[in-house]
Amino acid sequence: MVIKNQDICQVKCINPGKIARTRRAMASEADCAGLAGIFKVLGDVTRVRMLQALSIQELCVCDLAAALDLNQSAVSHQLRLLRSARLVKYRKDGKVVYYSLDDDHVKTLFDQGLEHVQGG
Amino acid sequence: MVIKNQDICQVKCINPGKIARTRRAMASEADCAGLAGIFKVLGDVTRVRMLQALSIQELCVCDLAAALDLNQSAVSHQLRLLRSARLVKYRKDGKVVYYSLDDDHVKTLFDQGLEHVQGG
DNA sequence: GCTAAATATGAACATATGATCATATATTCA
DNA sequence: TGAATATATGATCATATGTTCATATTTAGC
Numbered sequence: 001m002v003i004k005n006q007d008i009c010q011v012k013c014i015n016p017g018k019i020a021r022t023r024r025a026m027a028s029e030a031d032c033a034g035l036a037g038i039f040k041v042l043g044d045v046t047r048v049r050m051l052q053a054l055s056i057q058e059l060c061v062c063d064l065a066a067a068l069d070l071n072q073s074a075v076s077h078q079l080r081l082l083r084s085a086r087l088v089k090y091r092k093d094g095k096v097v098y099y100s101l102d103d104d105h106v107k108t109l110f111d112q113g114l115e116h117v118q119g120g
Numbered sequence: 121m122v123i124k125n126q127d128i129c130q131v132k133c134i135n136p137g138k139i140a141r142t143r144r145a146m147a148s149e150a151d152c153a154g155l156a157g158i159f160k161v162l163g164d165v166t167r168v169r170m171l172q173a174l175s176i177q178e179l180c181v182c183d184l185a186a187a188l189d190l191n192q193s194a195v196s197h198q199l200r201l202l203r204s205a206r207l208v209k210y211r212k213d214g215k216v217v218y219y220s221l222d223d224d225h226v227k228t229l230f231d232q233g234l235e236h237v238q239g240g
Numbered sequence: 241g242c243t244a245a246a247t248a249t250g251a252a253c254a255t256a257t258g259a260t261c262a263t264a265t266a267t268t269c270a
Numbered sequence: 271t272g273a274a275t276a277t278a279t280g281a282t283c284a285t286a287t288g289t290t291c292a293t294a295t296t297t298a299g300c
Contacts, residue, residue, distance in 0.1 A: 013182045013216060013276065018208045022187040025176045027234075032168045034237035035230060040163030045156040046288080055143045061247060066229060067142040074289060075239075076248055086236075095246045095297050096133060105236040110155060112232060116206075116225040117154035132245065164258080181277060194259060194279055215267050215276045 024080055037120060041085040044110065046070065047078050058100040160206040162229065166190065167198050171226055174208060178220040 041047060049068050050068075053059060059067065062093060065075040082088040089102045101107070147155075147203040161167060169188050173179060179187065185195040199219060209222045221227070 007191050012274095013180060014184050014186050015180075018177065018179060018183050019187040022173050022176055022179065022183075026169070026187075027172050029127070031234060031237070032172060033165055035233045036163055036165040036168045038236055039159045039168070039235050040164075043152055043156055043158075043160030043163040044288080048152045048156045048159070049146070052147050053142050056142055058136065059138060059142065060133060060135075063135050063138050063142075066134050067139045067146075070246070071290075073249085073291080077288080080248080092247095092297095097247065103236075105232060105240070109229065109232050109236075112225060112229050113155045114151060116158055116223075116229075120225070137264095164260080182275095191260075192277070193261080193279085197258080200278080212277095217277065 005012075039087055041081055041087065042106075042113075044078075046074070047082060049086075049108075050075070050078060050082065051087065051101065051110075054099055054101050055107055058098050060096045060098050062096075064099065123150075158205055158207075161201055161207065162226075162233075164198075167202060168230075170195070170198060171201065171207065171221065171222070171230075174219055174221050175227055178218050180216045180218050184214075184219065 027035075031111075039084075042051075046068075050064060053064060053067055061075055061079065064070075064079075065072050079088065079090075083090070086102050086120060087106055088099050090097050090099045123174070146152075164173075166188075170184060173184060175189055181192060181195055181199065184190075185192050188195075199208065199210075205227055206222050208219050210217050210219045214219075
């Protein structure tokens with residue numbers, strides 16, 4: 001049998017106590033995945049701008065696209081993501097669909113984020 | 121001259137007033153990009169788990185990798201991202217490099233995020 | 241019912257991203 | 271100085287992501 005590199009522990013500085021403690025205190029996989037999920041949705045300039053715009057006032061798809069210089073299809077696709085992340089809600093009025101922020105968590109997150117970006 | 125579809129305004133529902141107002145109230149491009157930048161960094165399960173672990177206690181690269189069942193290279197690469205986003209800081213002690221959270225914005229963001237995920 | 245308008249969706253493509261492997265760079269210690 | 275250890279970095283590759291074009295769906299008005 002050939003012993004490959006991978007079979008030999010190459011790292012000697014491991015502190016088992018710390019590792020065990022860390023593992024015990026960690027948030028659940030589900031929570032981590034959930035967190036990463038929202039942040040991923042927020043991690044795109046187009047979507048940030050869309051949410052920014054919607055935080056000012058409710059807008060229909062068409063106005064949203066025009067205000068941000070985006071094409072309708074792109075906006076629609078991104079709105080779907082935002083919807084499934086429950087970041088925006090919508091109401092239909094005839095052919096027109098008006099979108100707005102689903103709650104104010106987004107604003108809070110933005111404020112926190114800006115504080116960090118601006119070196120708070 | 122051929123008139124292509126793109127040359128004709130296909131959308132009629134645009135509300136110029138709303139658009140102007142939205143544009144005026146929008147955050148700067150730089151701020152939007154900055155926001156998207158941090159959230160992008162936070163938008164990955166591996167990095168969320170790493171930050172989670174570091175929020176519990178300072179850890180060296182090696183322990184961090186072991187605690188999360190990741191290989192050293194992956195952890196190192198991600199730490200670089202976290203460093204350049206100023207989310208973690210480090211101190212060297214001989215060959216060992218200890219990482220920890222750079223500030224507590226991260227915790228605040230995580231709390232806000234979790235509230236959203238858990239349907240707050 | 242037909243047409244036009246507003247929005248949504250599917251397919252295709254180019255780019256971005258994360259993991260892995262191999263290797264380079266410290267740093268300690270003999 | 272040289273071997274061993276801890277970390278960092280570069281290259282590569284598979285996959286994810288965002289945009290665009292084309293088209294489908296829904297609704298209003300004739």
